[in-house]
Amino acid sequence: MNDTGSAPASEVDGAVSTPVPIENVRGKLTADAPLAKLVWFKAGGNADWLFEPADRGDLVDFLERLGGQLPVMALGLGSNMIIRDGGVPGVVVKLGKPFAQVETDENCVVTCGGSAHGILVSSTARDAGIAGLEFLRGIPGTVGGFVRMNGGAYGREVSDVLIDCEVILPDGECIVLPAADLEYTYRHSALPDGAVVVQARFQGTPGDPEEIGAEMDRIAEARENSQPLRTKTGGSTFKNPEGRKAWQLVDDAGCRGLKMGGAQVSEKHTNFLINTGDATSADIEGLGEEVKRRVYENSGVQLEWEIQRVGRP
Template sequence: MTMTQPDNFWFTDSGEAPTCAVDGAGDMLVSMDGIRGKLTRDAPLAKLVWFKTGGNADWLFEPADLDDLCAFVERLDEGTPIMGLGLGSNMIIRDGGVPGVVIRLGKAFSTVKNLGDCRLECGGGASGILVSSTARDAAIAGLEFLRGIPGTVGGFVRMNGGAYGREVSDVLIDCDVLMPNGEFITLPAADLEYSYRHSALPEGAVVVTARFQGEPGDPKEIGAEMDRIAQAREESQPLRTKTGGSTFKNPEGQKAWQLVDAAGCRGLTMGGAQVSEKHTNFLINTGDATSADIEGLGEEVRRRVYENSGVTLEWEIQRVGRP
């Protein structure tokens, strides 16, 4: 059966669901028989990340639901690179694009359910705002800080996301994870071996569901705390620019932004990238930056901070793909 490729999506000539997907060399990536999700070859990713820069994914898969995702991953050849993508808020997609398959969790993975006893079950594609708002409406306190994390559950469970004095490790009960080999497992929080902005999840593992534990609270007080967090972010961070969230991890006992500022990097530019004047731990795309500009500027900031203070800043933003 002949394959055509309108808009980079593989369909059969008859308009039926595709039976296989092939790469640029004509080799079959995976059988699509029975797969209901959308598979796109050479898929642009810049529009899907906050910086609005970067190359294409070799393949982008958007599963219809969990069963669809599991069936697709099980069919991939062993060793095929897999990367999960949420809101793209804390990520640099390099200009050469991302090898293998990028998996983007959509509406089917964006639900939040009240389990009772101050517990929430959240899909990997649910935003921090949705989780915290659902908790507020259910009179569940302790999850307000998620209002300040610009990402989805899958990302901040993997990276132990945190803000305003709390981290995911403080509230996570367990999570359901699809491993790169297609195995579907449930991991208690202790097995993730959390540390600051780090977990033991392997590359290619996709968090599809997580359960959080809160405590009884008053919805009005919870809402007031969420409003305080939202206002604090608005006042201190360049939220209305093309940015990527906090760039560097805070060294123990120090603030990354203070080290960057002390090194004279406020407003520093490289190509179309700039260190934010408003918050120096944020890099921004002023309009025509490449990912190389942004990453290069970050490396220059690290160099200047080390020369000034002797501190080596560690990247917090994920940098993925080919240079």
């Protein structure tokens, strides 16, 4: 630490980066932090800075002092993300246990911290006799990611159940956004860049815990039978085009099992890419682009990435 209470400026891609305030940080702040271990693909570069706040106040204070001078990116489970090999500029924020609480009330409202896992949210709702959130059992991710990407599975998506969310902007400002302000479309929202979702409220309906549990079990079994869950993967790679299934288009283009470096199109589910062991993020993204090219050549359909691709090439 220097006399200003900030980490010294560092050289990044030939430019001097903004000093990062480290004084009075109660959480964990790491420079040049490896991210590969934090994402499902187990590939990619480092974050300039990784911040794991102790609590909401710690996050607000840190971002206020940062003053919006660096890009901020929230990272959940890393299940639907490619971290490029050049790493991520600015600050990556990863919320931990202090943001994982889930509570219910008598109006079937489920209030969740931004780092709560989908299975915890759906299980808590089940135990309280709240139906409508079973689909979250089938999405590998956290509440923050669900809110940003309008996560969905098995016929439902977050826009169907979200009441509002509390976010902290890159300059530390805290705002509450009603679901209508997020302008949800398929796997997309208007959540501001760099906003960190620290809480969300979902609206359920009264239900029978046994029936809710049975539906959750059905979803879990369907995932196990159809998806390569025990591999280094990133979830669904491409969005489903209107009226079509991405996996079918990929299969019809002859891409099942296609390889590039250490990356491969899954034999089990062709809308999943997998890291066979030593893939770089460039291998994975390059394979995805080759699949897109072949699908367009075969069917005239231009697939769109569902997986987020972030960072420097």
